Amino acid sequence: MLMGLSEQIRRRLIETFKTEQSEHVQKISRGLLTLEKNPPAEQRTQILEGIFRDAHSLKGAARSVGVTAIESIGHSLEDVLALAKNDKINLSGDLFDVMHESLDAVGLVIQGLESGKSAPPKQVFEILSRLESAKEKASQQVEPEPDSESISVSSEDMKPESDADTVTLSTDKLNVLLKQVNRLLENQDKPKETISEKKTSKPAVPALPIQPTDETIRVSVSKLDDLMGQLSELLSAKIRSEQHLGQIHELHDFTLEWHKIWSDFRNTHEQFVRQNKHGHNKDVADLVEFSTYNQEQLRLLDVYLNELSRQYANDTMRLSIILSELQEEVKGLRMLPLSTITVPFERMVRDVARSQNKKVIFSVSGDDTELDKRILEQIKDPLVHLLRNSVAHGLESVEERKKQNKTEEGHIYLSAGQQGNSIVIKVEDDGHGLNLDAIRTVAIQKGILSEVEAESMSDAEAKMLIFRSGFSTIKMIDDISGRGVGLDVVRQQVENLQGSIEVESTLGKFASFTLKLPLTLASSHGLLIRVGRQKFFLPFSAIERLLQVNRNEVTTVQNKEMIIHEGKPLPLAWLEDLLELPPTSRSRLMFSVVIISASERYLGLVIEELEGEHELVVKGLGNQLAKVMGIAGATVLGSGEVILVLHAADLINLATNVQSRTHFIEGGYLDRADEPKHVLVVDDSITTRTLEKNILEGAGYQVTIAINGKEALDILDDAPLPDLIISDISMPKLDGFGLTEHIRADNRLCDIPVVLVTSLDSPSDKTRGMEVGADAYIVKSDFDQGNLLETIAQLV
Numbered sequence: 001m002l003m004g005l006s007e008q009i010r011r012r013l014i015e016t017f018k019t020e021q022s023e024h025v026q027k028i029s030r031g032l033l034t035l036e037k038n039p040p041a042e043q044r045t046q047i048l049e050g051i052f053r054d055a056h057s058l059k060g061a062a063r064s065v066g067v068t069a070i071e072s073i074g075h076s077l078e079d080v081l082a083l084a085k086n087d088k089i090n091l092s093g094d095l096f097d098v099m100h101e102s103l104d105a106v107g108l109v110i111q112g113l114e115s116g117k118s119a120p121p122k123q124v125f126e127i128l129s130r131l132e133s134a135k136e137k138a139s140q141q142v143e144p145e146p147d148s149e150s151i152s153v154s155s156e157d158m159k160p161e162s163d164a165d166t167v168t169l170s171t172d173k174l175n176v177l178l179k180q181v182n183r184l185l186e187n188q189d190k191p192k193e194t195i196s197e198k199k200t201s202k203p204a205v206p207a208l209p210i211q212p213t214d215e216t217i218r219v220s221v222s223k224l225d226d227l228m229g230q231l232s233e234l235l236s237a238k239i240r241s242e243q244h245l246g247q248i249h250e251l252h253d254f255t256l257e258w259h260k261i262w263s264d265f266r267n268t269h270e271q272f273v274r275q276n277k278h279g280h281n282k283d284v285a286d287l288v289e290f291s292t293y294n295q296e297q298l299r300l301l302d303v304y305l306n307e308l309s310r311q312y313a314n315d316t317m318r319l320s321i322i323l324s325e326l327q328e329e330v331k332g333l334r335m336l337p338l339s340t341i342t343v344p345f346e347r348m349v350r351d352v353a354r355s356q357n358k359k360v361i362f363s364v365s366g367d368d369t370e371l372d373k374r375i376l377e378q379i380k381d382p383l384v385h386l387l388r389n390s391v392a393h394g395l396e397s398v399e400e401r402k403k404q405n406k407t408e409e410g411h412i413y414l415s416a417g418q419q420g421n422s423i424v425i426k427v428e429d430d431g432h433g434l435n436l437d438a439i440r441t442v443a444i445q446k447g448i449l450s451e452v453e454a455e456s457m458s459d460a461e462a463k464m465l466i467f468r469s470g471f472s473t474i475k476m477i478d479d480i481s482g483r484g485v486g487l488d489v490v491r492q493q494v495e496n497l498q499g500s501i502e503v504e505s506t507l508g509k510f511a512s513f514t515l516k517l518p519l520t521l522a523s524s525h526g527l528l529i530r531v532g533r534q535k536f537f538l539p540f541s542a543i544e545r546l547l548q549v550n551r552n553e554v555t556t557v558q559n560k561e562m563i564i565h566e567g568k569p570l571p572l573a574w575l576e577d578l579l580e581l582p583p584t585s586r587s588r589l590m591f592s593v594v595i596i597s598a599s600e601r602y603l604g605l606v607i608e609e610l611e612g613e614h615e616l617v618v619k620g621l622g623n624q625l626a627k628v629m630g631i632a633g634a635t636v637l638g639s640g641e642v643i644l645v646l647h648a649a650d651l652i653n654l655a656t657n658v659q660s661r662t663h664f665i666e667g668g669y670l671d672r673a674d675e676p677k678h679v680l681v682v683d684d685s686i687t688t689r690t691l692e693k694n695i696l697e698g699a700g701y702q703v704t705i706a707i708n709g710k711e712a713l714d715i716l717d718d719a720p721l722p723d724l725i726i727s728d729i730s731m732p733k734l735d736g737f738g739l740t741e742h743i744r745a746d747n748r749l750c751d752i753p754v755v756l757v758t759s760l761d762s763p764s765d766k767t768r769g770m771e772v773g774a775d776a777y778i779v780k781s782d783f784d785q786g787n788l789l790e791t792i793a794q795l796v
Contacts, residue, residue, distance in 0.1 A: 035047055051081060073127070097354075249766075253766065256767055262298065334520065369423060372519065413426070419516075423516075464600055524618050531579075544597045548698030570604050584608055591606055618635050680722040683731070683757075684707050684708055709738055712739055724792055725743070727757070754774050
């Protein structure tokens, strides 16, 4: 073995060999699975040649690092495949079984090496014996001609080594060993010399050279996580930089206001200058001189702030672009194709099918779809469970399929693809589907539902019963989970990844499970929401819709608050109640509701305020806080404020047990006699108009819409006049500046407050807005619901 090497070199060699053997084992496994499907003769020959070479390479690589157990497995596989190439042996199902098991044994040996064990597991001896027996039973068996690498390994050679059996390799032999590993990395199938047959005179151990054709390096995921963590700090720095830019703009606004005040006193100043042009009054002369100097300094300050604002804006934009590109590159490094975990699935489906005496055709599409490595690692077990269920309890037996005029072979499909920022993975079979009547019956028997509830339950709700803990329609539990047994764990694992699972089925035809997962867990897009003084982050993947709900729309059923949404009852819950936060005021007429979903379950989450869209780096809370219900992680805003990330599935679960502290119907009302304020919204963007209209109506305002300045003037010609006007600037026919000028020039309209909401954020645009008489100027990049409503409240 490798006990004579230094620990560092030993780890490097084992890691290199581990990577190479994994590739060979996967190729051999895929080849064996294809051979079992009885391909055409020409394809069969090509496959045999390919996996024979892989077995040969596996044997050679194992020999180079002294792993005799894997070397023997590779040698025995090579012998069996050589006989198969020459049609000297019949590749039966039993022989395929033992060859697949030999590949499993390779993994057992690798596990032993990683833990420092030099002795191979006993299963290796058993599998080698079975492979030898298979060869001996073949009547046409002919021993292949030994090549220069063929060796014979007895059981004595594979006995556990004692500490006294360790060997110290000379530098000469170590150089030869390293060179052999390098040749293996180049995938060269050249005859190799044993260590004892070749010497080298180099006195030092060379480092493993980087091959010019291989431009990849191995980087641990933990280092990538650390790098992403540092990127989150950079993101915070960028946000702070944007905030500082806003402060500079505020300072410039202050100078503009200063200019405006100076303009009001300019005539007085000039009068003082004329009256004292001969300097008769020294005090007045000094005051005039200081005033003139002050005016000049104010002008220079304005110029300086304009230049500083421009440069700082350019630097901030550049930082934002570079950081975005860097963030995407780092996230890309963590992405791996789905095929990384799907390679063993075909073998697993094949083994389960043989144990059930079923015939199955397994198809995979979209396995080049890339996901975050962390998601791949955690989604493998749920997919294995779904696939095993499909084979064991989804597909019918051959006899049953014949009776239903189906093909003998059942079909199982695994597909994947990207939809926006989500990955959708689907497992489907053409078996007998879900028996919803049986599901309802079992639910009644287990006390989950009453008969009345079962009868009134929709088919979609009945399907979701299979995700209840311990629920199953299978009468006997075996080593392969029945459809419904363990599916609660599948759903939990999916939801822990901020994903969801949906079920579709038609009795006698098919059943499918669709998993919707985030593309990456490194960062997340979502909404910042506020309840009281506490802010939270809710990922878009959990959000179905945003609503403004009138308290009159709320009803109470069995002490649970609900609204009717799209013709269906939707339960409501206050976020502050779910998380046991201090209660907030509930006397408003309109309430903001976020509809969240998880695995076809929905909840209307009542919040106090939306604070905008963000992309944030989400971090875990550590092992101590890993089980906090309702919380998925945390993130840090640019201001340094720590924000908790909400877990939609947990909130829905909490809502089933938490009672509202104060129902809508218990709160006060706004006085219906109070006439609502009327606001005219002018914007050519339908998205912006809709957003502003929903916000304003949610706050109790009456809203009228216009799509440009000209249409707004037409509306203003008719009474009654609005209490306030909100206008965009860049619009066709008449822009916001022109509209404001017309309003200020009209004696009938001049007292109506005008708020400009625009994407134009340069100091010159703000100056122009002030000159035409706007009362407020809000930049869309800083748009905030609370800021808009606060501004309106100050003006009306």
